[in-house]
Amino acid sequence: MSAPKLARVIDIHALKNACSSCSLREMCLPIGLSQDEIDKLDQMVYTRKRVKRGDSVYRSEEKFGSLYAVRSGFFKTTLVMEDGRDQVTGFHMAGDMLGMDGIGADQHSCNAVALEDSEVCVIPYGRLEELSREVYVLQQHFHKVMSREIVREHGVMLLLGSMRAEERLAAFLLNLSQRFTSRGYSASEFNLRMTREEIGSYLGLKLETVSRTFSKFQEDGLIGVQQKNIRIVDSEGLKSVLGRDPS
Amino acid sequence: MSAPKLARVIDIHALKNACSSCSLREMCLPIGLSQDEIDKLDQMVYTRKRVKRGDSVYRSEEKFGSLYAVRSGFFKTTLVMEDGRDQVTGFHMAGDMLGMDGIGADQHSCNAVALEDSEVCVIPYGRLEELSREVYVLQQHFHKVMSREIVREHGVMLLLGSMRAEERLAAFLLNLSQRFTSRGYSASEFNLRMTREEIGSYLGLKLETVSRTFSKFQEDGLIGVQQKNIRIVDSEGLKSVLGRDPS
DNA sequence: CGGAAATGTTGATGTGGATCAAACCAATTA
DNA sequence: TAATTGGTTTGATCCACATCAACATTTCCG
Structure with a gap:
């Protein structure tokens, strides 16, 4: 038995x-x-x-x-x-x-x-x-x-070699979103597992710059940020941040 | 025959x-x-x-x-x-x-x-x-x-993410020198095959910065530069450029 | 050779992001 | 509920490198 x-x-x-x-x-x-x-x-x-x-x-x-x-x-x-x-x-x-x-x-x-x-x-x-x-x-x-x-x-x-801060962060968010999507999670809302400092380190930026840029994206209506929670509001807008000259 | x-x-x-x-x-x-x-x-x-x-x-x-x-x-x-x-x-x-x-x-x-x-x-x-x-x-x-x-x-x-211009260029030169050495060429004198612009592109710098930094290294007695010809005069000095705080 | 184009140097000035500093907020712990 | 801790936001200021510009040098090629 x-x-x-x-x-x-x-x-x-x-x-x-x-x-x-x-x-x-x-x-x-x-x-x-x-x-x-x-x-x-x-x-x-x-x-x-x-x-x-x-x-x-x-x-x-x-x-x-x-x-x-x-x-x-x-x-x-x-x-x-x-x-x-x-x-x-x-x-x-x-x-x-x-x-x-x-x-x-x-x-x-x-x-x-x-x-x-x-x-x-x-x-x-x-x-x-x-x-x-x-x-x-x-x-x-x-x-x-x-x-x-x-x-x-x-x-x-x-x-790291050719993009400005906003482009780096936009590329980072789009990349994360894409990877979450391909794993069956929401493309438009996710939780960051890393700190601003870690994001900055990855992107060759200081944490203050990461934070400021998040805030700017939020003001521009591209994303919603609440601490580690990110909502991508306007993914086309985010994409257009890439490769557009400083404005 | x-x-x-x-x-x-x-x-x-x-x-x-x-x-x-x-x-x-x-x-x-x-x-x-x-x-x-x-x-x-x-x-x-x-x-x-x-x-x-x-x-x-x-x-x-x-x-x-x-x-x-x-x-x-x-x-x-x-x-x-x-x-x-x-x-x-x-x-x-x-x-x-x-x-x-x-x-x-x-x-x-x-x-x-x-x-x-x-x-x-x-x-x-x-x-x-x-x-x-x-x-x-x-x-x-x-x-x-x-x-x-x-x-x-x-x-x-x-x-690209963590070094300043001088460090990048020093690392670049030391790396080249090391690779030439391991191929049996002189460690201390070699010809660059690339332009300042290409070096800059690789290092995430503008060509002017590359040129200025070469000149500075020359003034400091670390290297000799004559256009594409590089002589490494003080390789220890070059190494010490890496990881030393801005001075 | 000689003139044009590409490449390199150097100076003057501007700026994006770093640095410094002070709050603020959320999550723990006491 | 207060105190502590780790993380985040925001403002003020600074500086390393970019940008703009002029010129020098080398290389290319008819």
Whole structure:
């Protein structure tokens, strides 16, 4: 009588951890894989890890061993200069992959910090390499994920190198909105998980400038701001902030 | 009498194009491969392409098909915004890999333009995928190359987001110097292949600021500048420009 | 060669965003 | 309910870099 019960417990546990039943499978590693192939993934991704707000998944200089797929929650990645200045290099949400910076030198080169209580799937890198030699679609997909990270960073470079404060913040909001949308959340209303200072650090601005610009957007009827809550009122207007000359 | 002659011509040609005899094999794809494996590479990299100064290897939106290893010469990669503003996202020299931005969306997302007459090895991406499924060391190496590109871009983000003009230029010069060194050229004297405007675009500065900062470094005895020729006089001094507060 | 175009330098002035400073607000904790 | 803490807003002022402008130098090419 107890054996079946135990079995069921294990089943439920397996189910909970499986890529095959993950709601993110369409935007995470399993994209395009057959059932067979996803089963292989399930064997590879055998750990889930909770990360409390403020804790990190990995830190700069730490030995690299695994990639991490964000299962739930919200992360920032940061770089720190010798003199202590630091910079946010990205914000990451469910379905995003973390840790690819570590492959090249076999140690991480940034910190991945949870901005709220979160959960990641641990993907042992050696296993991923193995499996992607066997499963073509997986190899292909993994390469795309890395490539897209490169392209994402290109975009940030453009933002930091060529845009004015208002453009940066507009681009930031539109990008967040788009990413929430593609995850099935509202495009027009969401909660920021990061502080003004973190936004500023990401955008190469000071927190006061971020705050002032939010206020200006609000006055101009583009958005509604109330602390961390953002409503996008006029998304076309926001878009038109990009690439319009200073006025 | 003519057969051997022809054969020799072909040999020389093959030799010229072969990864196995390439002087860059220690910093390009062949790193760590056995003779056997390099022979396979030779079959994959069967085209060389000359690119004249000003011409591009690929352009944004173009269909992606191959990666390119810089064999000789010097390149910049650039992004263009809708409104025409453009931004240099990198400078690339012998041994560097170009085109990885194209994998994710199957089309290139930047322009790769030769800053001097150059030569690239064409690496058909499908073949690279195939081969890296067979040859573990190649897979590993390719992943490292992509990862390092991510890390390089992190560095640029830090530079653009957190450094002042002098720091940016010092970091730029030190980086160039280091890359020339690792290719066997002088660490202390080299020729810039790009204009002040291109440097400025890369560093998020105007060309006038670049020019002024060069002059200042010269006055301070850190470098010697004569148009495109740069001599690094006091590399420790240059390093100390980084992360020192405005003075 | 010589003239035009591109590139680089330097000066004078302007400005977007940084810095400094003071409240304000929301969430905890006592 | 008050006190504390971390985050946000807003105003006043400052400065690093942009902009505008004039000129110098190099490169290109008929």
